[in-house]
Amino acid sequence: MRMIKGRHRLHRTYSTVARTVSEIPPSSTTKSLQKGNQYVQLIRACKDLKLLFQIHGCLIVSGLQHDHSIIAHIINAYPLFRQCGLARITFDYAANPTTILWNSIIRAYSKSNQFQEAIKMYHNMLERGLEPDKYTFTFVLRACTGALDFHEGVAVHQEIASKQLECDVFIGTGLVDMYCKLGDLDSARKIFDKMPKKDITSWNAMIAGLSQSSNLCQALEIFRSMQMEGLEPDSVSLLNLAPAVSKLADVDACKSIHAYVIRRSMFGSVSNSLIDMYSKCGEVNVSRRIFDQMQVQDDVSWATMMAGYVYNGYFLEVLQLLDKMNQKNTKMNKVAIVSALLAAAEMRDIEKGKEVHDYALHQGVISDITVATPIVSMYAKCGELKKAKTVFLSLRGRDLVAWSSFLSAVVQAGYPTEALRIFQAMQHEGFKPDHVTLTSVISACAEISYLRFGYAMHGQADSAIALFSLMKETCVQVDSVSFISVLSACRHAGLIQEAMDIFQTMCEKHHLEPNMEHYACMVDLLGRAGLFDEVLSLIKKMPTEPNAEVWGALLGACKMHSNVTLGEVALRRLLSLEPRNPVHFVVLSDIYAQCGRWTDARMTRSNMIDYGLQKSPGCSWFELHKLGPFLSDK
Structure with a gap:
């Protein structure tokens, strides 16, 4: 009903245009507008809707409303003022609309993001027996792309192929762009390679598609080929290539682009992309220099710099930028807000x-789930669990990402039991957990198992392993973090064989390369059990030199079992990696004391003093490096 009323209003608006113009007193301007090209120039230069009404009225009064080439410009102009309805009425009032008018209305709908209407008009045109030209196909391809209508896009492509228009540079580019955005890179590449002539827009479309793919x-390669063909990349080329450089973390490519930008004096949005690329390549200090040298720092610049700091773990710097934004009264966009929330959460700065x-x-952006979710996480990580719950329960349209983020934050805040309750509530609301959710739940189970370790209560570790098995059985993606969580659960519970089986499947079945944290976890587990032969065998198989985390786990196990020989080996390795860490000396001294080697114990303590180091409280080596100190009573 509302749509019908809207159409009636538009018709009344159109009908009054002629009456309105008749009330305008004759002027030299009105008398001079005799030729169509003068009207076209006025329409193109028009910046005001009321003036467009006057021009349209003059066309009607002068009898030029039947000139389709001029009316096409009127139809093209109305969407610029968000008046696509008036464009349609202008089209409907035209007698026997020609292809040029059909093209204009299809284009008007596409530009107004009314993609299905554009496609509908295309079919109406075909039903009327009109022959589409290359402009028709260009506009309708844009509509198929915007509507994400792959089936319709393929049908249009078949029509284009039947007319042998694939090689037209505009149509070919439209096809490449459509297939790239609809995920069919193979078809896009085939069309691109067949095009006898490619302009900069064609190359940019192909670069954009590949940058957003695997x-x-x-x-x-396409970017380099474009240059080999003699085409100079423009700012769009660089912006389209940026995602690929960022994902590859290709610092050399980043530097090459940076040099090109300086030579061509391309700044603005390209500078923002450089900030992002350098940040993703780990060169956040270079990003900051670019940011500081920008003559104009807009909200995107600030947000990109803050996101770069978050990506590299520079959370304090994010909060410092936040203070500077406040001093400059710079408005934060959603990206900046999320970055600031993530930093505040990690710094526990409530x-x-x-x-x-x-x-x-x-x-007024709190209703946006992408903003509300990190607010919930921030409160949870800062220990304000009640506030986190309140905000979370107020969220409308809670999705799986919101649930997973809340659950993960609660686990990280040290509330594993509460995390399991959240997991149950999530399932009760009908959400199926993904690998992120299940990894957090496994971590919660591992934490509960760790807290209860002294009582030998391993039920939560068994739950963690069961969840991990469920992930694999239901084809939920498992990653290295998932393996860390379940191996930690096995370590806390002393489940040796289970951990060894899981570690083996990680390498052989899932083809994941274990990192130092995985190896340290296994060394700690085997070492606690006194299986030092297995520990040494595992260390020898490591593809890279063990770090302090691995040797520290071995030293801690040597203390538990009074293994002096291996303890001395571990200490020598640790001294070369962390010469200023006093814990190395303390642990080896304790091992000597356990074996009654008091002279060696005193000498080790003396060496620690000679190094100018202070004795620290006793702690578990593995917890020292990854879980935070678990201090003893010493």
Whole structure:
């Protein structure tokens, strides 16, 4: 009903245009507008809707409303003022619309993001027996792309092929762009390779498609090929290539682009992309220099710099940027808000977190799930679990990402039992957990098992292993973090064979390369059990030199079993890696004391003093490096 009323209003608006123009007193301007090209120039230069009404009225009064080439410009102009309805009425009033008018209305709908209407008009045109030209196909391909309608896009492509228009540079580019955005890179590449002539837009479309796919290296190859063909990349080329460089973390490519930008004096949005690329390549200090040298830092610049700091773990710097933004009264966009919330959460800075939360409320973006979710995580990580629950329960449209983020934050905040309750509530609401959710749940089970370890209660470790098995059986993706969680659960519970089986499947079945944390976990587990032959065998098989985490886990196990020989080996390795860490000396001294080698114990303590180091409280080596100190009573 509302749509019908809207159409009636538009018809009344159109009908009054002629009457309105008749009331305008004759002027030299009106009398001079005799030729169609003068009207076209006026329409193109028009910046005001009321003036467009006057021009349209003059056309009607002068009898030029039947000139389809001029009316096409009127149809093209109305969407610029968000008046696509008036464009349609203008089209409907035209007698026997020609192809040029059909093209204009299809284009008008496409530009107004009314993609299905554009496709519908295309079919109406075919039903009327009109022959589409290359412009028709260009506009309808854009509509198919915007509507994400692969089936319709293929049908249009078949029509294009039947007319042998694939090689037209505009149509070919439209096809490449459509197939790239709809995920069919093979078809896009075939069309691209067949095009006898390619302009910069064609190359940019192909680069954009490959940069957003798994074929990242091909994006770089296409970029180089474009230059070999003699085409100079423009700012769009660089912006389209940026995602590939960022994902590959190719710092050399980043430097090459940076040099090109300086030579061509391309700044603005390209500078923002450079900030992002360098950040993803781990060169956050270079990103900051680019940021500081920018003449104009817009909200995107600030947000990109903050996101780069978050990506590299520079959370304090994010909060410092936040203070500078406040000093400059710079408005934060959603990316900046999320980055600030993540930083406040990691720094456990509840005051900054509340400040950003209040800002999000004031800006009216709190209803956005992408903003609300990190607010929940921030409160949970800062220990404000009640507040986190309140915000979470107020969220409308809670999705799996929101549940998973809340659950993960609660685990990280040290509330594993509460995390399991959240997991049950999530399932009760009908959400099926993904690998992120299950990994957090496994971590919660491992933590509960660790807290109860002294009582030999391994039920939670068994639950963790069962969840991990469920992930594999239901084809939920498992990653290295999932393996860390379940191996930690086995370690806390002393489940040796289970851990060895899981570690083996990680390498052989899932083809995941264990990192130092995986090896340290296994060394700690085997070492606690006194299986030192297995420990040495595992260390020898490591593809890279063990780090302090691995040797520290071995030293801790040597203390548990008074293994002096291996303890001395571990200490020598640790001294070369962390010469200023006093814990190495303390642990070896304790091993000597356990074996009654008091002279060696005193000498080790003396060496620690000679190094200018202070004795620290006793702690588990593995916890020292990854879980935080678990201090003893010493």
